[in-house]
Amino acid sequence: MTTPTSQPARIHIGSAPDSWGVWFPDDPQQVPYQRFLDEVAEAGYEWIELGPYGYLPSDPHVLTEETGRRGLKVSAGTVFTGLHHGPAVWEKTWEHVSSIAELTRAMGAEHLVVIPSFWRDDKTGEVLEESSLTVEQWGHLATQTERLGREVRDRYGLKLVFHPHADTHVDTEENVTRLLDATDPDLVSLCLDTGHYAYCGGDSVKLIETYGERIGYLHLKQVDPAVLAEVHEQGTPFGPAVAQGVMVEPPRGVPELEPVLAAAGRLDIDLFAIVEQDMYPCEPDRPLPIADRTRRYLRSCGV
Template identity: 35%
Template sequence: MFDAKPVFTAAEWEKLARGLENLGRLAAEKGMKIVYHHHMGTGVQTTGEMERLMTLTDPDLVSLLFDTGHLVFSGEDPEYILRKYAARIRHVHLKDVRRDVLARVKAEKMSFLQAVKAGAFTVPGDGMIDYGPLFKVLAEGGYEGWFVVEAEQDPAVANPLEYAIKARQYIKEKTGL
């Protein structure tokens, strides 16, 4: 999806990896870690690209943000990524995808911005992602970080408070938290 997204050369991959590691060292001096956010329309969008970045970087210096919505939107398997990189995941974005809108986005070859405006994203429990297995893998891996619920939606169409409550109820149902 998104044929116009950047595709890095070998030299660009090395530059990205070394730059992230340098940032990781600076962050470590301050008692922090950096967390890389894979994202639609960027050079690190697909499973292969995430695997390459994780292979090229030191796990002690570069962690991974796990974004369910971006993975599913780009046709990737979030459970695979989660299982493979559980030890490196330091932050989680919970974003769901509306199946019917995603199909239209693909059929009409919409841009990412057009997809957002069309309502492709929603809160957990309102889309196509089954979070049960994902929460299980996170628990098994000992994840203790933040869950950030995201849903790029028009607030005139999707009332933020109503959707926040919907997401909270779904997460409680799936996790018991």
């Protein structure tokens, strides 16, 4: 799947169901998976992520046929975990992860994107638990994330890339670096989502330059600073913030993606950079023009 080592390292651009307003395996507000696949190929992308498990066909033979005839390949699967709860949630977590890891491997992908669970409900804003972790919970998160990294590597040949996310316990620069410093680089790499990191006050270029050896994957996304300021002022949960338009297509928001891509390019490694513009819910005719403009913009950035 990766570029042969004899060739120069490069950034592989893709997109994901998220950019088509897909957040759930099945939702009447979302476009059918066939339309997503048709349009992501039409917009000029070669790589996709699996998105929420069950949205795309979970039978690898069916999915291989569907992607292959459109010239698409899979870069990663995605799982949500609550590993800060410790060993008590391991069996339930592994049951969830193993099916997705199996499909991810079957599709020839090498990465598993791991997103921590939300501390408040993504739709209602209901507070589910404290927004900050205790010292004990941080220990559980680090230990169990390493365990997950080891298991998916040994059983499925996958690389775990941890995705900091708004409204989770791993969000700000302080929390992201705390997790990185507490985990084994051989087991845990980072999926840097430029939009989520900016949403939580982080500087993506600085993070790449400081922790370059931990960057294993990118999600490309921008936030609207004006909407973000209102979101923070009002304490709006992430889901409603997205509905208000906090995430925008480049180059209309922050961070600037050209410096981010330049910094990533200096790492001199093969790297996936997947466009993920949160747009749930959205009108079915909205994603394709945005995806097309975004792909053309990224080409102007040299990728």
